[in-house]
Amino acid sequence: MTATDPLRPEEVLGGLTGRRVSSALYAVQSRAGLLALADRHVAAPPVCEGMVATAERDYLAALRAGNHLPEPPRIQHLERSAPAWARLVPRSPSVRAGLAHALATRYRARASDVPRLRAAIGFAEPSVVAEHARRFGTEPDALWATDLSSRERLRWRTAQLADRLTDLPPFWSAFALTLTQTVGAGILALPIAMAGVGPLPGLVLLVALGLVNVLTVTAIAESVARTGTVRWTGAYLGGAVRQHLGRFASGVTALALVAFAVASLTAYYIGLADTLQRSLGLPPAVWVAVLFTITVAFVWRGRMGATITSALLVGALNLLIITLLTVAALTALRPGRLTSATWPLPWDSGFDSSVLGLIFGVVLMAYFGHTAVAAGAPDILRRDPSGRSLVRGTAVAMLVVIAVYAVWSVAVAGAVDGDRLHRETGTALTPLAEAVGPVVLGLGSVFVVTAMGMAAVHSSVGLHAQARELLRGRGGRALALLPLLMVFLLVELLVVTGRADFTAVLGLVGTVAIPVVGGVVPVLLLAATRRRGDYVPRAGLGWAAAVPVLAAVYLLFVAAVAAHGAVIWTGPAERMLAAATVTIVLGLTVVVFRSGAFRPLATLELRRDQELALDTVQLTVAGRPGRAEVKAATPSGLVQRTLDGVLDLPERTRVAQLRDIPAGTAALRVWAHEVDPWGVSRPADPRVSVQGRPVELREGTTSIRLVDGSPLTVNVEPGAPSGSQR
Numbered sequence: 001m002t003a004t005d006p007l008r009p010e011e012v013l014g015g016l017t018g019r020r021v022s023s024a025l026y027a028v029q030s031r032a033g034l035l036a037l038a039d040r041h042v043a044a045p046p047v048c049e050g051m052v053a054t055a056e057r058d059y060l061a062a063l064r065a066g067n068h069l070p071e072p073p074r075i076q077h078l079e080r081s082a083p084a085w086a087r088l089v090p091r092s093p094s095v096r097a098g099l100a101h102a103l104a105t106r107y108r109a110r111a112s113d114v115p116r117l118r119a120a121i122g123f124a125e126p127s128v129v130a131e132h133a134r135r136f137g138t139e140p141d142a143l144w145a146t147d148l149s150s151r152e153r154l155r156w157r158t159a160q161l162a163d164r165l166t167d168l169p170p171f172w173s174a175f176a177l178t179l180t181q182t183v184g185a186g187i188l189a190l191p192i193a194m195a196g197v198g199p200l201p202g203l204v205l206l207v208a209l210g211l212v213n214v215l216t217v218t219a220i221a222e223s224v225a226r227t228g229t230v231r232w233t234g235a236y237l238g239g240a241v242r243q244h245l246g247r248f249a250s251g252v253t254a255l256a257l258v259a260f261a262v263a264s265l266t267a268y269y270i271g272l273a274d275t276l277q278r279s280l281g282l283p284p285a286v287w288v289a290v291l292f293t294i295t296v297a298f299v300w301r302g303r304m305g306a307t308i309t310s311a312l313l314v315g316a317l318n319l320l321i322i323t324l325l326t327v328a329a330l331t332a333l334r335p336g337r338l339t340s341a342t343w344p345l346p347w348d349s350g351f352d353s354s355v356l357g358l359i360f361g362v363v364l365m366a367y368f369g370h371t372a373v374a375a376g377a378p379d380i381l382r383r384d385p386s387g388r389s390l391v392r393g394t395a396v397a398m399l400v401v402i403a404v405y406a407v408w409s410v411a412v413a414g415a416v417d418g419d420r421l422h423r424e425t426g427t428a429l430t431p432l433a434e435a436v437g438p439v440v441l442g443l444g445s446v447f448v449v450t451a452m453g454m455a456a457v458h459s460s461v462g463l464h465a466q467a468r469e470l471l472r473g474r475g476g477r478a479l480a481l482l483p484l485l486m487v488f489l490l491v492e493l494l495v496v497t498g499r500a501d502f503t504a505v506l507g508l509v510g511t512v513a514i515p516v517v518g519g520v521v522p523v524l525l526l527a528a529t530r531r532r533g534d535y536v537p538r539a540g541l542g543w544a545a546a547v548p549v550l551a552a553v554y555l556l557f558v559a560a561v562a563a564h565g566a567v568i569w570t571g572p573a574e575r576m577l578a579a580a581t582v583t584i585v586l587g588l589t590v591v592v593f594r595s596g597a598f599r600p601l602a603t604l605e606l607r608r609d610q611e612l613a614l615d616t617v618q619l620t621v622a623g624r625p626g627r628a629e630v631k632a633a634t635p636s637g638l639v640q641r642t643l644d645g646v647l648d649l650p651e652r653t654r655v656a657q658l659r660d661i662p663a664g665t666a667a668l669r670v671w672a673h674e675v676d677p678w679g680v681s682r683p684a685d686p687r688v689s690v691q692g693r694p695v696e697l698r699e700g701t702t703s704i705r706l707v708d709g710s711p712l713t714v715n716v717e718p719g720a721p722s723g724s725q726r
Contacts (some may be wrong), residue, residue, distance in 0.1 A: 021098035031085035032073040075107035076159035082242045086120035097132040103145035111144040118311030162309040174393025175377040180315020182369030185452045188427035189503040191412035193362035195421035196355025199413035210402035213367040219526040221394040224377040225387030230527035232681035237374035244528040256517040261459045268452040269491040271502040275448045276428035279441040292488040296458040322449045333414035341375030356678030357568040387537025425501040519557035530623045531599035600665040608674040618646040632656040660711040671701045687717040
């Protein structure tokens with residue numbers, strides 16, 4: 001009996017239809033639930049990588065064990081993901097009719113709300129309509145609701161807005177996500193940091209460092225576009241670093257991100273408390289306690305909604321507020337403040353070198369959007385596998401960020417006296433409000449709540465998840481709150497003693513953590529993926545990724561941190577911190593070089609659909625498309641084709657032979673994986689032989705050293721899938 005054969009009466013009476021409908025319903029809900037889980041974490045901060053991986057691993061484990069879904073999807077999720085789960089629906093009209101009945105009676109919606117779901121099930125197909133009428137006495141569409149409550153209508157409107165934002169063209173998704181995730185609380189410290197050197201010199205530094213960050217952020221975009229684990233397993237920046245640069249580099253990156261999260265959380269507490277105290281009253285210590293209570297409540301809830309929709313909406317609101325604040329500042333602008341005043345130059349006796357350190361760190365913090373690019377990459381690469389949209393959208397967004405920061409900083413510097421800005425320990429909103437009026441604090445309060453408040457919640461959730469991971473088996477959720485409690489107590493101490501300084505905290509972490517994760521790591525990662533990547537994007541940095549350019553960027557960041565330790569900073573603790581950072585960076589570089597991360601590698605990817613024995617073959621040699629002759633045994637006979645980078649083979653291919661693979665590298669990596677019914681990549685275990693010698697794959701991959709440099713012959717025969725990659 002095939003999937004399209006009608007069921008016999010005795011099979012229906014025996015419950016076969018019911019079992020098949022239940023299985024189909026479970027598969028549909030599983031796929032929709034997993035996609036909803038992934039959507040909820042698209043804009044999660046990098047420090048949450050472990051938490052996200054654990055949540056997805058637990059969900060997949062429940063699916064494969066056939067257990068109840070950890071979190072059944074809503075009807076909105078089923079509608080949004082219908083194109084992804086449509087192929088899981090059996091072709092049998094009886095099963096489709098039963099599935100239509102189960103969905104329409106279980107979920108409340110109007111027929112007009114679920115066009116994609118209805119098309120995927122076949123609600124309007126004559127055979128399904130007839131079968132449903134025979135079994136249930138009515139057409140399937142008659143089961144949908146005719147009216148909804150106000151709450152349900154609002155939920156559907158929200159879902160429709162989310163669909164529009166999620167369905168943006170890939171370029172605009174990359175652009176919008178990078179722009180909104182980069183422009184944040186750091187913008188409120190820029191005018192203060194620039195006040196120490198003056199508006200025009202500060203503007204030059206702002207633009208110069210911005211262009212450097214365009215290169216490093218785009219380097220991240222190109223690197224993750226070349227990385228298989230990002231495309232297929234949703235790996236964050238840490239996963240890409242681990243694959244190409246090794247575990248030590250991944251550990252250093254994770255440490256820098258934790259330091260970034262802790263310092264950012266400290267700054268958010270200070271900035272939010274100061275702004276709300278100025279606009280609403282109550283001492284800053286009270287506002288710090290309120291924010292701490294709210295973040296702990298979110299942490300204890302154990303869930304984090306960081307969807308691309310929420311990120312874009314909040315980011316758009318923040319950009320709108322910054323635009324309004326900029327316009328307000330321009331109304332009070334005095335051009336003389338930008339040109340008439342003089343500031344000591346570095347060679348003048350009155351020059352304070354610490355102002356260079358402040359502006360360097362604050363500007364780097366303001367431009368830090370590198371991890372957001374990696375987090376949003378899987379979704380964008382799924383829609384545009386070429387990587388062109390990701391790379392170009394990211395680069396254009398960072399150029400717009402430079403323009404936004406430049407206009408904002410000049411507007412504030414022209415509206416507020418430089419000495420007043422230089423004395424400010426909170427955000428730039430307070431001195432700007434003194435020059436423009438209370439409207440600044442009104443708009444600014446909304447900005448700090450959305451920008452700093454939500455960022456504080458996300459950072460707190462991530463730090464708590466990291467602490468639970470480290471304390472696994474040695475403590476519970478309550479003990480993992482200790483890092484958050486320590487940050488809270490530190491901020492309260494700083495506030496009470498009058499030592500809280502929003503800009504200084506951002507400047508410190510921007511000087512020691514961002515050069516690592518936003519400067520050195522992107523350079524090393526791009527150099528590695530251009531020689532050892534799994535894929536070849538159709539857009540990249542071009543000449544800007546040449547070795548001399550990357551080396552210059554690397555030296556810029558290392559030299560800047562070293563200069564802080566030797567000249568700019570005078571405190572012993574700060575100097576020791578700078579020295580430790582330089583030591584770690586140099587040690588990291590040595591370890592990466594010795595690991596062979598920059599030796600050219602050839603990658604042969606064998607990707608199979610679960611229903612197909614061998615579906616796609618892709619060859620990348622030293623970061624470029626590889627070429628080979630392929631012979632494949634198919635049900636219709638032997639076929640011979642030329643592989644030029646990527647080749648889709650016929651369905652149910654059983655054996656494939658790749659001949660004349662150019663051995664222009666020192667090693668060949670064979671990577672075999674399959675995509676299961678939920679769209680998740682799992683390692684596969686085909687029988688592979690190179691030059692007639694069998695090779696063993698562990699967790700779907702192996703690396704083979706090449707000696708003689710002669711063209712290779714690889715034979716592949718499908719085997720069984722093994723463990724999970726997630």
